[in-house]
Amino acid sequence: NQAETLLIETRGRVALITLNRPGALNALNRQAMQELAEATRHFDRDPNIGCIVITGSEKAFAAGADIKEMQHQSFMDVYLADWFSGWEELTRTRKPMIAAVSGYALGGGCELAMMCDIIYASETAKFGQPEIKLGVIPGMGGTQRLTLAIGKSKAMEMFLTGRVMDAAEAERSGLVAKVFPVDRLLEEALKTAETIAAMSMPATMMMKEAVNRSFEVCLAEGIRFERRAFHSIFATQDKAEGMSAFVEKRTPNFSNS
Ligand code: HXC
Numbered sequence: 001n002q003a004e005t006l007l008i009e010t011r012g013r014v015a016l017i018t019l020n021r022p023g024a025l026n027a028l029n030r031q032a033m034q035e036l037a038e039a040t041r042h043f044d045r046d047p048n049i050g051c052i053v054i055t056g057s058e059k060a061f062a063a064g065a066d067i068k069e070m071q072h073q074s075f076m077d078v079y080l081a082d083w084f085s086g087w088e089e090l091t092r093t094r095k096p097m098i099a100a101v102s103g104y105a106l107g108g109g110c111e112l113a114m115m116c117d118i119i120y121a122s123e124t125a126k127f128g129q130p131e132i133k134l135g136v137i138p139g140m141g142g143t144q145r146l147t148l149a150i151g152k153s154k155a156m157e158m159f160l161t162g163r164v165m166d167a168a169e170a171e172r173s174g175l176v177a178k179v180f181p182v183d184r185l186l187e188e189a190l191k192t193a194e195t196i197a198a199m200s201m202p203a204t205m206m207m208k209e210a211v212n213r214s215f216e217v218c219l220a221e222g223i224r225f226e227r228r229a230f231h232s233i234f235a236t237q238d239k240a241e242g243m244s245a246f247v248e249k250r251t252p253n254f255s256n257s
Pocket residue numbers: 023024025027028063064065066067068104106107108109130131134136137138139140
């Protein structure tokens with residue numbers, strides 16, 4: 001683990017990445033972006049890892065992109081360097097990713113959580129896109145992903161006022177899958193990650209790819225894609241094993257092949 005902004009560990013078939021810039025409430029600077037992309041790329045290719053959990057501290061998942069790093073950048077600086085395009089690499093991760101969010105998930109922090117496939121929140125979680133208060137707009141996918149997650153009216157109200165949404169509202173709105181007490185959040189996220197990591201890897205990877213199509217293409221194209229992925233999964237040994245195990249009333253023994 002060479003990363004300076006992250007703590008990285010593995011627990012069986014689950015990788016746990018903890019954002020670790022406590023002095024800045026885990027604000028996401030360029031180093032954190034690069035280290036996160038590198039860590040997820042590594043685990044994406046590791047056959048022994050089936051699911052990735054990303055978390056922060058109890059006080060902050062991440063309080064946003066690093067405002068101090070952005071403060072003196074001009075239009076041409078960020079345009080030429082194509083700021084934040086590096087986050088696209090994280091979203092190319094094909095293994096499932098769970099965000100375990102406690103405390104602040106603001107701006108880029110909320111956007112990072114939404115780049116994950118499942119969001120679990122603690123009762124203290126606070127989600128928001130406060131960029132409007134800084135005179136800017138989100139730059140890591142927030143206008144698109146939050147709108148898709150909670151609908152236009154609610155998203156627009158969040159963006160235009162910069163207000164914060166608590167965990168209960170986030171769950172009600174569909175942004176978050178489940179809410180837990182603070183001290184159970186990580187263990188519940190890891191438990192779900194273990195469950196996912198024990199499934200057939202070709203099936204979890206294709207499931208994620210197919211679900212994500214719903215955000216990227218029109219319905220007809222997405223359904224065509226899903227059908228082809230469904231057909232191709234019949235070539236795996238795990239499909240044979242999973243269905244045989246059901247018929248034989250036993251637990252499947254997946255080989256990830
Ligand atoms: C850099 C940050 C930061 C951030 C907090 N810090 N958020 N540094 N970037 N996004 C730093 C503070 O400067 C402070 O450093 C330390 O972390 C602790 O923060 P405090 O403000 O003292 O903590 P607290 O009073 O508890 O308030 C917590 C908070 C507040 C409400 C979350 O920190 C806050 O409002 N942060 C900014 C949230 C935000 O606007 N995020 C969106 C960013 S824009 P020192 O050195 O003083 O101790 C974005 C997308 C931008 O994400 C896209 C642009 C194109």
